[in-house]
Amino acid sequence: GQQVMQIPQYQHVQEGEDFTTYCNSSTTLSNIQWYKQRPGGHPVFLIQLVKSGEVKKQKRLTFQFGEAKKNSSLHITATQTTDVGTYFCANKFYFGSGTKLNVKP
Amino acid sequence: DAGVTQSPTHLIKTRGQQVTLRCSPISGHKSVSWYQQVLGQGPQFIFQYYEKEERGRGNFPDRFSARQFPNYSSELNVNALLLGDSALYLCASSLEGDSGYGYTFGSGTRLTVV
Numbered sequence: 639g640q641q642v643m644q645i646p647q648y649q650h651v652q653e654g655e656d657f658t659t660y661c662n663s664s665t666t667l668s669n670i671q672w673y674k675q676r677p678g679g680h681p682v683f684l685i686q687l688v689k690s691g692e693v694k695k696q697k698r699l700t701f702q703f704g705e706a707k708k709n710s711s712l713h714i715t716a717t718q719t720t721d722v723g724t725y726f727c728a729n730k731f732y733f734g735s736g737t738k739l740n741v742k743p
Numbered sequence: 744d745a746g747v748t749q750s751p752t753h754l755i756k757t758r759g760q761q762v763t764l765r766c767s768p769i770s771g772h773k774s775v776s777w778y779q780q781v782l783g784q785g786p787q788f789i790f791q792y793y794e795k796e797e798r799g800r801g802n803f804p805d806r807f808s809a810r811q812f813p814n815y816s817s818e819l820n821v822n823a824l825l826l827g828d829s830a831l832y833l834c835a836s837s838l839e840g841d842s843g844y845g846y847t848f849g850s851g852t853r854l855t856v857v
Binding site: 644671673679680681682683684685686731733734735 | 787788
């Protein structure tokens with residue numbers, strides 16, 4: 639498994655604004671997974687990306703896997719208070735440090 | 744179907760003691776992974792077991808050990824507890840060792856070492 643780095647560590651947005659978190663690796667990744675952890679909860683699997691340049695959408699969430707398979711992003715359009723939580727990327731066994739999203743109503 | 748179940752939910756232990764945490768995976772899942780999560784950090788990988796064999800081990804001291812039983816449930820043991828072992832311990836199950844379908848996490852065991 640490869641270590642993955644995530645930025646930013648924190649993001650505070652006004653409800654309705656967009657949000658993006660980035661996941662980077664120094665080496666090529668076999669796949670990337672994204673998880674969401676609500677405050678006081680446990681990580682919940684969102685999606686897995688496998689192919690170079692892959693883009694997947696889940697309602698307001700858009701996930702991308704870079705062409706070189708070394709980076710990935712999660713973009714949320716028009717955030718809602720229900721989006722609050724920490725978003726983690728992961729490769730095999732290893733999780734990034736997460737981006738904590740706070741949404742002000 | 745029940746999700747991943749972990750027991751106990753909370754635990755308080757004294758430094759130097761030993762603790763055993765338990766996990767039952769989703770029915771049909773053959774892989775169990777253990778993670779330690781300290782407040783404000785991402786889950787740190789401890790072990791993965793698949794079909795009762797250790798498939799991966801994270802950077803944790805030998806005080807940490809685990810095993811998987813024939814019914815695919817698992818135990819995590821930590822000996823000689825330190826204050827720094829206080830954390831949320833998460834168990835995750837998946838169909839196979841390489842979680843192409845993602846890991847399903849339990850609610851965790853909150854361990855406090857005093």
